[in-house]
Amino acid sequence: MSTNYSPTKPLPTTAAAASAPTAPNLVSILHRMLAVSDKVSDLIFSPGRPPQIELMGKLQPVAIPGLDKLLPAHTASIAKLIIGTHERAAESLERNGSADVSFSAPGLSRFRVNIFMQRGTHAIVMRVIPPQAPQWADLNLPAALKDIAELKNGIVLVTGPTGSGKSSTLAAVIDLINETKFYHIVTIEDPIEFLHGHKNSTVHQREIHSDTPDFALALRAALRQAPKVILVGEMRDRETIEVALEAAETGHLVLSTLHTIDAAKTVDRILGVFPKNEEAAIRTRLAQSFRFIISQRLLPRADAKGRVAAIEILKSTARTRQYIEQGESEGKSLLDAMDQGELDGMQTFDGVLENLIREGTITSGDGLAYATNANNLQLRLADFGGAPAPVAAPTPAPPVAPVMPARPNIPISPLSTNRTSSPASTSMLDMIER
Numbered sequence: 001m002s003t004n005y006s007p008t009k010p011l012p013t014t015a016a017a018a019s020a021p022t023a024p025n026l027v028s029i030l031h032r033m034l035a036v037s038d039k040v041s042d043l044i045f046s047p048g049r050p051p052q053i054e055l056m057g058k059l060q061p062v063a064i065p066g067l068d069k070l071l072p073a074h075t076a077s078i079a080k081l082i083i084g085t086h087e088r089a090a091e092s093l094e095r096n097g098s099a100d101v102s103f104s105a106p107g108l109s110r111f112r113v114n115i116f117m118q119r120g121t122h123a124i125v126m127r128v129i130p131p132q133a134p135q136w137a138d139l140n141l142p143a144a145l146k147d148i149a150e151l152k153n154g155i156v157l158v159t160g161p162t163g164s165g166k167s168s169t170l171a172a173v174i175d176l177i178n179e180t181k182f183y184h185i186v187t188i189e190d191p192i193e194f195l196h197g198h199k200n201s202t203v204h205q206r207e208i209h210s211d212t213p214d215f216a217l218a219l220r221a222a223l224r225q226a227p228k229v230i231l232v233g234e235m236r237d238r239e240t241i242e243v244a245l246e247a248a249e250t251g252h253l254v255l256s257t258l259h260t261i262d263a264a265k266t267v268d269r270i271l272g273v274f275p276k277n278e279e280a281a282i283r284t285r286l287a288q289s290f291r292f293i294i295s296q297r298l299l300p301r302a303d304a305k306g307r308v309a310a311i312e313i314l315k316s317t318a319r320t321r322q323y324i325e326q327g328e329s330e331g332k333s334l335l336d337a338m339d340q341g342e343l344d345g346m347q348t349f350d351g352v353l354e355n356l357i358r359e360g361t362i363t364s365g366d367g368l369a370y371a372t373n374a375n376n377l378q379l380r381l382a383d384f385g386g387a388p389a390p391v392a393a394p395t396p397a398p399p400v401a402p403v404m405p406a407r408p409n410i411p412i413s414p415l416s417t418n419r420t421s422s423p424a425s426t427s428m429l430d431m432i433e434r
Helices: 026-034 072-083 087-096 143-150 166-180 213-221 238-249 265-273 278-289 317-325 334-339 351-357 364-370 374-380
Strands: 002-004 042-046 050-055 059-060 098-105 110-117 121-129 154-157 186-187 200-205 229-232 255-258 289-301 307-315
Touching: 026 042, 026 050, 026 059, 042 072, 042 143, 050 121, 072 110, 087 098, 087 110, 087 317, 121 364, 143 166, 143 255, 143 289, 143 307, 154 166, 154 238, 154 265, 166 186, 166 229, 166 255, 166 289, 186 213, 213 229, 213 238, 229 238, 238 255, 238 278, 255 265, 265 278, 265 289, 265 307, 265 334, 278 289, 278 317, 289 364, 307 334, 307 351, 351 364, 351 374, 364 374
Parallel strands: 002 098, 154 255, 154 289, 186 200, 186 229, 229 255
Antiparallel strands: 042 050, 042 121, 050 059, 098 110, 110 121, 289 307
């Protein structure tokens, strides 16, 4: 579901805002928030707080005259404007307490928006979508991932927490295939994020609720639409995972995402949605179908000029297929296979973090905080001067020597503590629609 906003369209009127002093309309608000930096990733509207942006992983308020603090009426008005005439989104918000929509502000940006209820009021998170799909060269992805464009079938999964760049990586892969192959590509998204124009390939993009009811139904339909490549925005449930495996087994290249923290957890997550009595069969199907599992984490750069992606890569080899099909054991884990699979293009999070720390791209503190095994990474960095020293065991205090009779007693003055406090005061200004 997508909405186009017209700058001349007034904000919806609310009783609480009817007598408020004049404040900027939504386009002016969005413009001010995006003007802070070209690296703004999210806009957040929450009652009781000023409008906020997320910049390099940190929230910060944006000063907007008349909006020192958002009222519930403000966020309700913004939500109503974003939803527009999309009855399904309004029904979802009413019935489920949240709704996903895409939103366009001409001349500014496109957004992936989630509107949700909290404490009986509306809150809004708007993910900023760049005007053009990222190209391969823009993201500095590992060279091994370029092999994805040459695959004829199988499943490629990109995993990571929300905001880790999964959509950007998949968009760069689609753009690479679009430029280098003459394929039919079908994407199924909720909502559509990056818009792909036709290059050498033909790209059809379908949006959940606008073009199709759900992922599983759209994926089954895609099998009859003669695509070479199918992108599924997210494998959310058992039915979608099952159809994705079927598509991969019948000669399609399936690209999708999962919210998991690393490659091993991704395998566990997929197995976990099926009954225990089907685990052996699913292990076999997954081992034969998967081509890459790519996990991402975004870390702040040491120079504070943005963030850098640490990428873990699990590739399909005889060894990794065996570990997935038969299960992991001592000395036979997927982490071991990745750590020892550099020649095959595999890499682990901790190996990548070690390199980033040694290069000075990230600080050792951030690297250890994001590591899979911080203790092992700290040991690997033992020869590196910038690594924090391991915490040593406390040393017993030496015996206290007896005080000599001739030594004068030195009085010790008591410590004093001053405590100060200052009351905080905030002012609340209402928002007026144009």
